[in-house]
Amino acid sequence: MLDHVSLPVSDFEKSKAFYVAALAPLGVSIQYEEGVDATGTTPFVGFGNEAGPAFWLGGHMKADQHMSHVAFKAKDRPTVDAFYAAALAAGGIDNGAPGIRGHYGEHYYAAFILDPDGINIEAVCHLPPDAGAS
Structure with missing residues (x-):
């Protein structure tokens, strides 16, 4: 989690x-x-x-x-995107749209939202974009 x-x-x-x-x-x-x-x-x-x-x-x-910052594991990149959209719809404030954060790692795909108290929350996937694709 x-x-x-x-x-x-x-x-x-x-x-x-x-x-x-x-x-x-x-x-x-x-x-x-x-x-x-x-x-x-x-x-x-x-x-x-x-x-x-x-x-x-x-x-x-x-x-x-x-x-204060909490990062939640996401199973794939579309899940990071869904987190971002849901958090914005719930009243969160954009603190970094979904995308690669290369300074954290080659496959570090994350999105950042400020919650109602201004705490930075994140969803992150460390897998390459084609992971799990058949």
Whole structure:
């Protein structure tokens, strides 16, 4: 159901060190990290295992931005498209139309919506467009 979750933290370095230590016994470690120089807004770090990052932390963002984020797994690209349409029809605000996000991965096809509280929700499919086609 869930692909990944992102949370804002008040002290990025302190929280990062805490999760490095706390998650190590679970076989979870840093899989991806970017600083403010790359993001332009806030540092973030993704924790995970051999399957990739699934738990993300981000430093404080500007007052008008949200860092809380939930990404739901979609079985295919048409499902991402259907999520986007349904979420818009339900009153969500466009935060990124369906499409490839190549900076996240070659086949990272996702759509982003802000929910009624402004939380960024996403549907994502990691499969190539012809996956499952006969």
